[in-house]
Amino acid sequence: MSTVIKGGTIVTADLTYKSDVKIEDGKIIEIGPDLSGDETLDATDCFVMPGGIDPHVHLEMPFMGTYSTDDFASGTRAAVAGGTTMVVDFCLPDPGQSLLDAIKRWDNKSTSAACDYSFHMAITWWDKQVFDEMETVVKEKGINTFKHFMAYKGALMVNDDEMFASFQRCAELGAMPLVHAENGDVVASMQAKLMAEGNNGPEGHAYSRPPEVEGEATNRAIMIADMAGVPLYVVHTSCEQSHEAIRRAKQKGMRVYGEPLIQHLMLDESEYFDKDWDHSARRVMSPPFRNRQHQDSLWAGLQAGTLSCVATDHCAFTTEQKRYGVNDFTKIPNGTGGLEDRLPLLWTYGVSTGRLTMNEFVAVTSTNIAKILNLYPKKGAVLVGADADLIVWDPTLEKTIAADTQVSAIDYNVFEGKHVKGLPRFTLSRGKVVLEETTLKTEEGHGKFVKRAPYPAVNKALSTWKDLVAPRKIERAGIPPSGV
Ligand code: DUC
Ligand code: ZN
Ligand code: ZN
Ligand code: ZN
Numbered sequence: 001m002s003t004v005i006k007g008g009t010i011v012t013a014d015l016t017y018k019s020d021v022k023i024e025d026g027k028i029i030e031i032g033p034d035l036s037g038d039e040t041l042d043a044t045d046c047f048v049m050p051g052g053i054d055p056h057v058h059l060e061m062p063f064m065g066t067y068s069t070d071d072f073a074s075g076t077r078a079a080v081a082g083g084t085t086m087v088v089d090f091c092l093p094d095p096g097q098s099l100l101d102a103i104k105r106w107d108n109k110s111t112s113a114a115c116d117y118s119f120h121m122a123i124t125w126w127d128k129q130v131f132d133e134m135e136t137v138v139k140e141k142g143i144n145t146f147k148h149f150m151a152y153k154g155a156l157m158v159n160d161d162e163m164f165a166s167f168q169r170c171a172e173l174g175a176m177p178l179v180h181a182e183n184g185d186v187v188a189s190m191q192a193k194l195m196a197e198g199n200n201g202p203e204g205h206a207y208s209r210p211p212e213v214e215g216e217a218t219n220r221a222i223m224i225a226d227m228a229g230v231p232l233y234v235v236h237t238s239c240e241q242s243h244e245a246i247r248r249a250k251q252k253g254m255r256v257y258g259e260p261l262i263q264h265l266m267l268d269e270s271e272y273f274d275k276d277w278d279h280s281a282r283r284v285m286s287p288p289f290r291n292r293q294h295q296d297s298l299w300a301g302l303q304a305g306t307l308s309c310v311a312t313d314h315c316a317f318t319t320e321q322k323r324y325g326v327n328d329f330t331k332i333p334n335g336t337g338g339l340e341d342r343l344p345l346l347w348t349y350g351v352s353t354g355r356l357t358m359n360e361f362v363a364v365t366s367t368n369i370a371k372i373l374n375l376y377p378k379k380g381a382v383l384v385g386a387d388a389d390l391i392v393w394d395p396t397l398e399k400t401i402a403a404d405t406q407v408s409a410i411d412y413n414v415f416e417g418k419h420v421k422g423l424p425r426f427t428l429s430r431g432k433v434v435l436e437e438t439t440l441k442t443e444e445g446h447g448k449f450v451k452r453a454p455y456p457a458v459n460k461a462l463s464t465w466k467d468l469v470a471p472r473k474i475e476r477a478g479i480p481p482s483g484v
Helices: 072-081 099-112 128-139 160-173 184-196 203-207 211-228 240-252 262-266 277-282 292-304 319-325 342-351 358-372
Strands: 002-006 009-011 016-018 020-024 027-032 039-042 047-050 052-057 084-091 116-122 145-149 176-180 232-234 256-258 390-400 419-429 432-436
Touching: 009 358, 047 358, 052 072, 052 342, 052 358, 072 084, 072 099, 072 419, 072 432, 084 099, 084 419, 099 116, 099 128, 128 160, 145 160, 160 176, 160 211, 176 211, 184 203, 184 211, 211 232, 211 240, 232 240, 240 256, 240 292, 262 292, 262 342, 277 319, 292 358, 342 358, 342 390, 342 419
Parallel strands: 002 039, 009 047, 052 084, 084 116, 116 145, 145 176, 176 232, 232 256
Antiparallel strands: 002 020, 009 016, 020 027, 047 390, 390 419, 419 432
């Protein structure tokens, strides 16, 4: 059975042109004028683009004493409702747990996915077992990215020596490290001080994580990556301090990628002040929202290409879950949603305002991500042979974002009331129509795990456990005279 997307304008990361697209067996088989097939999807006055890829989501994630409420079923339905056709989730071993056992848990959770997905592996502890298992993770399990939390002290955080060792291991295996860049020691000490002073409300969350803690950690991770000889991906870049470190590294010739979230582009720190407790707690995420200057820096980075992609860090908790922290902001589960709204918001507030071109929109929501995560051109492309993960984008469809009508399983939406114009008329996952205007046609389990191959080994690295740095030993004829 073949399908033809007819009458649309194809928009890729570098081209805009009128053409039909023919699909068979889940792949694009022909691009050209006047195509016909068994089924036709009308794309008149629409843009045909690669489906969004969200490189950063946490579905049914065990975190801060609970689990994020959107699981692979509701999370991937929310994704396709907003034109996202692939998500990358974080496989999170408990400290001491085998990485391979953690993958089994994630494999079990993800069988309900309605669109394709992949995993990053988190390094939550460090010893020889982890070092050894990383090879299997990369070579057999198809996971070529390792996440390091520089915050969440006493829980997920890794120290610099562990990070340096893991980064070197990544370099050797052709994998790329990711960092959640916040100085966890400083955050913990500021949290303790704020709580001791009686600042226990959600605004304490923002006060305890100023841009400086992110800037410091980003600089540190970049320097450690440079010493280890690996590229680096900085998740949820939220402020100028972090962006500045990334710009500088790029200028020096390093492969360092920054990922702003749609939440940080759209929402600012006023969400934490002079609002009721629930309103602010629902917006507690790490890093917290920033002021307008930081938002301008992020938009500028997307335009200039110093920031590479837009993600969500979708980690959705209900109001009831947020209230775990009612007398202590450090216990409010960190995380917000956005999977469903990322593309429509970025289109409305990025493309329609002239801040981004349509081609830049495709780059930062899909193609750049596919390239950086070694998924291109299977994903992120409108090319013959690519997976038919496509959106037929109707720039005239509009709605007002509201929790009442969302697909996500939580009881509020941090973008409530925002108007968007530009929505998918069709979303296709490997050729299957999973959304037609507002009607979801998803199938649980249609989504498949996508393996990602190692990167070409471009960096020199050491290969054995604890053989970290081997300095040259200098033989000298004698000891220096005392007093020198
Ligand atoms: N930040 C969040 O807000 N939630 C999940 C994990 C993270 O780093
Ligand atoms: Zn994070
Ligand atoms: Zn995250
Ligand atoms: Zn309108």
